[in-house]
Amino acid sequence: MIISLMFNNDSHFGHFFVFPNLVIAGIVYISAYLDVYSGGIMSYILFYIYGSMTPLDPTLFGFIGVVSYAVSYILWRKISSDNFLSEILITFFSASGYYLVLFLIVYYRLGIHFIYLNFIFSYGLPASIAAALISPAIFLFFKKIGYKNFLKRNQAILD
Amino acid sequence: MRRLNFKKYRDAVFLFIIIIISASIYILSLNGIKIGSFFSDFISYSVYEVYTVVDYPVDISEKIYGNYIDLLSVKAENNVLKSKLKIISYKLDKYREYKIENRKLKTLLILKNSVGNKTVPAAVVLHGIEGWFHSLYINKGAKSGIKAGDGVISYDGVVGRVIHAGARYSRVIPITDPKCVFSVIDADTGTMGIAQGFGDGYMKMRFVFNSQQVHKGDTILTSGLGGVFTPGINVGKVTAVTKKNYDIFQKITVTPYKNLFNGKYVLVEK
Numbered sequence: 001m002i003i004s005l006m007f008n009n010d011s012h013f014g015h016f017f018v019f020p021n022l023v024i025a026g027i028v029y030i031s032a033y034l035d036v037y038s039g040g041i042m043s044y045i046l047f048y049i050y051g052s053m054t055p056l057d058p059t060l061f062g063f064i065g066v067v068s069y070a071v072s073y074i075l076w077r078k079i080s081s082d083n084f085l086s087e088i089l090i091t092f093f094s095a096s097g098y099y100l101v102l103f104l105i106v107y108y109r110l111g112i113h114f115i116y117l118n119f120i121f122s123y124g125l126p127a128s129i130a131a132a133l134i135s136p137a138i139f140l141f142f143k144k145i146g147y148k149n150f151l152k153r154n155q156a157i158l159d
Numbered sequence: 160m161r162r163l164n165f166k167k168y169r170d171a172v173f174l175f176i177i178i179i180i181s182a183s184i185y186i187l188s189l190n191g192i193k194i195g196s197f198f199s200d201f202i203s204y205s206v207y208e209v210y211t212v213v214d215y216p217v218d219i220s221e222k223i224y225g226n227y228i229d230l231l232s233v234k235a236e237n238n239v240l241k242s243k244l245k246i247i248s249y250k251l252d253k254y255r256e257y258k259i260e261n262r263k264l265k266t267l268l269i270l271k272n273s274v275g276n277k278t279v280p281a282a283v284v285l286h287g288i289e290g291w292f293h294s295l296y297i298n299k300g301a302k303s304g305i306k307a308g309d310g311v312i313s314y315d316g317v318v319g320r321v322i323h324a325g326a327r328y329s330r331v332i333p334i335t336d337p338k339c340v341f342s343v344i345d346a347d348t349g350t351m352g353i354a355q356g357f358g359d360g361y362m363k364m365r366f367v368f369n370s371q372q373v374h375k376g377d378t379i380l381t382s383g384l385g386g387v388f389t390p391g392i393n394v395g396k397v398t399a400v401t402k403k404n405y406d407i408f409q410k411i412t413v414t415p416y417k418n419l420f421n422g423k424y425v426l427v428e429k
Contacts, residue, residue: 052202
């Protein structure tokens with residue numbers, strides 16, 4: 001989260017440089033290995049903290065985080081396999097959902113009018129792809145540091 | 160089986176509820192009811208400190224990278240400036256050469272105006288080094304009216320005589336060559352004699368009687384007799400005088416002036 005904040009995505013609109021949103025990858029991991037109660041609350045808290053460091057309302061990020069978590073949670077149950085490809089795909093769709101909701105709210109509710117195509121192709125899509133590509137490494141990292149704790153609590157996917 | 164379906168249903172309900180709650184909190188926040196603003200402020204300030212510390216290396220690396228990029232641009236600019244400097248240096252050398260040439264030509268012009276005989280200006284195209292080449296080549300020949308036997312002078316003094324005149328070039332023997340013979344005068348005592356080269360970089364002043372006055376260090380000039388050289392042109396200095404009772408003439412050694420072989424532009428006296 002700190003690393004993501006360091007390369008705060010919200011300040012890179014219109015730039016070619018896109019840093020992967022590691023928080024989303026973390027949320028996707030949580031949705032796979034934690035139960036829905038803990039995962040839902042944790043995703044809200046994580047994105048609330050993330051949002052606290054942005055110029056926008058942290059509750060907005062909390063809301064988007066929960067939506068992303070829900071998307072990821074549902075996709076994990078639909079795919080029901082645990083490999084690199086599924087990690088990448090689910091992270092990509094969750095990240096796409098995250099940026100889509102963020103864009104829609106920022107565009108329509110806050111009245112900050114970005115150019116659609118510019119946002120999609122120069123920010124939303126590259127950021128989603130970057131997060132998806134980095135997700136196997138994030139998963140591996142989380143598995144190394146907390147594999148036993150998380151896996152024992154929820155075997156939802158593997159079951 | 161029913162419990163599993165119920166579990167899935169329960170999860171979906173929970174997800175739906177939590178989405179509704181988070182959306183409601185956001186909507187309330189938009190309407191001015193800030194739930195948890197204290198927490199967000201606290202998180203913001205506390206994480207900011209961490210963020211600042213963690214961001215420091217990134218900031219430093221960005222500065223280093225920026226400096227590196229600047230360095231690259233400076234390097235590229237330096238290469239361009241170096242190439243420009245080379246061109247300017249080359250031009251400067253050319254201008255220096257022109258300056259030297261201009262000075263030499265000016266002195267040659269002064270000499271030309273001071274010499275009574277008809278003269279032809281010429282440039283030495285091949286410099287003889289004393290002891291190696293006993294002749295010089297100039298870029299004027301018979302087409303310019305030069306013929307064998309003409310005297311060659313420069314601003315510094317007598318250079319030699321033309322030994323062969325080609326159509327567009329001439330070969331000149333220096334005054335230190337044994338074949339080069341001409342009339343000279345001691346500028347200090349007025350004693351006259353005939354200068355002839357030794358061939359080893361020196362000359363001898365011949366036919367000076369023992370009774371005549373010639374001293375070591377005297378300046379030797381052309382006398383003008385014989386009509387080859389204009390009188391009063393520098394030849395050299397007396398470096399040795401030997402008198403013997405049984406000999407009629409003195410043995411006088413003359414060292415030519417310093418820049419005998421350094422002149423580029425000369426005048427050929429006709």
